Amino acid sequence: MKRILLADDDFLVRSYLSQLVDWEANGYMLAGVAQDGAQALELAEKLQPDIVIADIDMPVMNGISLLQKLRERRHPARVIMLSCHDDFEYVKEAMRIGADEYLLKDAVTPEKLLQTLQELAPADDEEETQERTEEQEREQMLRLLEGTILSCESIAPDAVIAVRLTEYEETMAYQPVEQREQFYRSFLQTCEGAGKNLAAVRGIHVRGGLFAVLCAFRPGMGRQSQQLALRETAAALVQEADRHFAAAVKLGVSDAAEYSTEISSCWRDAKNALEHAFYQPGSIFYAWQCGKMGDMLPRAAEEFLKMAEDLAARRNSEAIKTMLAAALDGFTQEQTRESLVAGWLHSADRKLGIETRPMPKRFSGLREMVQVYTTVCEEMLPDVAQYSEGVADTIRYIQEHYRENISLTDAANAVHLTTTYLSYVFHRETDITFSEYLQSCRINHAKELLERTDERVREVGALVGYHDNRHFSKVFKRATGMTPQEYRKERRKS
Template sequence: MYKVMLVDDDYPVLEFLSASIPWEHYGLELAGTYENGAVALEQAESSMPDILITDIGMPKMNGLELIGQLKERKPNLRVAILSCHNEFHYAQQALRLNVQDYVLKDTLNPADLEKLLLQFKESLDQEDRVQSHQHQLQHMVDRNKELMKEKFIRKTMQEPILDRHNWLSEASAFHLELEGRACLPILGFIDRYRLAKQRFMSDDILRFAIYNVISEIIGQEASPVVHFAYGTKESFYLFPFQPTLKINPYDKAVERMREIQQAVRKYLKISMSFIIGEVCHQPEEIKASLNGLLSAGIQRFYVEEGSITKQRAYMEGNMDLFSWYDQASTEFREMMIEKKTDQIVPTVKHWIDFLKEHTFPPEKVKDWVLKLLLDLKLKLQSLQYFRSTYAVDILHKEILEIDSLVELEHWLVEHFQSVMTLAGEIWEQSKRSEVVEACHYVSLHLDKRISLEEVADHLFLNSSYFSRLFKKETGETFIEYVTRMKMNRAKELLDQTSHPVGKICEMLGYDNQSYFIKIFKSSVGVTPVEYRGQKTS
């Protein structure tokens, strides 16, 4: 609705017009009635009208002064003067102020004013349509320009620069003036991109929002940085400067990136990080630097959120990440079985710090985490911790989309919290919680000898009753279940550690190695040594 303001020191006139015109019927809102221009101007500061109907002769501030003040603030304000004055000089002043109509109170008819209000509304509607169309056209122009810039930067990175002069000319068309100047390439990327995309509903909306904010900030700079989108996650910034000037280009580039960073955080609530490349003097150097920044996967994975840092080489750790797999798996499994929700954050942080300390390649880290979670799922599913509808494909997709160790840490905390909540719900819904508790007990004591009587005592149940109950609920005897869990654990230790068979035998609470080997072969079909040989061959 368009807002209408009535201003007249004749109160009966205000009351008459307020009551006689069906404002809402015409798609209008009577925003206020005021008895002088000064009060009306004060109110307009907080709620500017679209249509003003005002008298001329009023105390403190007359109608013509009020019109002049409001027109400065809103040039497209629609105005009708409602007055007893019909002198020519008043009409002249009204014309100079671009007043649309001049109505005398002596001949006032509400129907005539309603007709005038409808004309105002139609002209405002038409103006809105024109502005909307202009905005759409401008958006198309900006979008096409952005796509052309992205095409240029991709071509620069992916194809040979055969003609340096043509390349510089094309760069100049995008306001990148490099003739006789050096350039500092910068890679920018959105921190926690997945969450930002979810909040903005789509890549296109997020990209448009980022582009608008960055364009606004860059346009205000005396020495502009030229921005090139590269998909939605990443973007490049080329910072040209005169190499003869006594300036530190890195310091200046950091200032510019900090302005962009603060604006994106303020207006979009999004964190961005930047990696600054080496100074370039030739187009070929820019090409190499851009490709180097884009392939700096390890640095990007381990950089802190909201960082602005120079590009540097990361040395991959020479430690075997998977040699620590069993320890991590055991810690997370025990944390979940024992329902230690207060240990989620510190346990995740401990392993994230470990990964950061040794700077393992991001792909290896993701493989390690994915295997860890899938194995946990299988183990906990056997303990009735998971429902069969648990989405493994979504888990895989989400881990692959994670771009940084910081994001991985937050994701893991949320994942374990949701799994723990689900496990609690399943526990509460279980009709035979004694069986679930028995399974949990076994999982926590695989390193010891476990007897049926011991678990029955733990559950305060008669051993014979517990034996029948367990077989009825699970389809296998308690001893068969214990043996199966121990053999599964034996296979894990054979797969993930270099412990000898005798050591694994002790770790699973068996006193007799020959008996352990016999049980293993009966369960798996081969001896422990043969099983390990199959895995390494």
């Protein structure tokens, strides 16, 4: 009989789920109930449940932290996350670090809960035994990669290839657990079949969209022959992933270990090489060609975070642009790790009052995302009474006519100034150009229409002055980091 541990800080939810199904009649036992993640972790160690059903947002220790602790301790329990509609980012993180399934609280029915439990815990003993053996082999190979053991029974590897599915979040993360596991099995078979010039190949699913391919060389192969075999294996893997799964992959390939005990070092080198995909085009990155990724924020990036709030308060958009450019150049020069860049972007958004946005998959996308900081200039502008009459009249003119195809010349004629003088005085008093203010005005009104109306994107663009839909979408993404469709979808989730 499968043992269930339930964790939720809401008493009503705990009571509802505890009585939702007849546990024993369906082959389960409700072994324990916890009211926060810390208590759930303690009960998991004591009761050894087969399945943990946990709320993703709990006090003391939330569901994400509970899941991390269970995975770190190699607890065998399968984990189902309970979430609300507005927990999307939490759910993505939970699936990335190893949750087996998730359920929306307001959509849980007896039938849905039992179906999910049955998919996670098939009743067939023979199947359970096979899965347990496979999991034990996987755990052994993971420990080999981590360096906590020096050998494993399945393979004596000489090198490692780190494989990342580039569209994992979009294609696999939210599929039913059974479908995901079937994909993992098929994908790993493809990985293992790519190493025709190697003595042995074993693939394992590490977490989320990350896989490891352990490679053993044929006896007597020299270093050049070993590297050639790894190149051929990597090239075949990329080709086969596209052919059989229509999946794009990025690969980090380690060099050969000098001693078999250095496989954990090979795994670190392979992951380090894989991180170069954030900055560089291509699908395959070789450790013997890649330098070490930067483990600290560049000085220019730190300086931007220190100055961001002050620059925003003083409406100094030129300084923001200059310091941003220096920060991005620093990231490129030092090849800063993607995780550090993501943390920097989150902090910069917070300091400048921008809603948190998803991190782009490539560094080139970051250059477009940061342009949102100059788009907020419209909100930085104080009351028009702070400006000279000509500039104040120009701001009013833009706010009244932004829907039309207006230009600096049109505004200059309207406020009775020369085009050259208006351009100069507008920038001097506001710290932004006429074009930047016009664009930010249009984009902000477009955001409002996307949130509050069901107008088509093309129509929204026309309503704010963009009559070329492709141009509107391009400008909107450059300013916000999202397409109009993505922005509408995100905003309506909250």
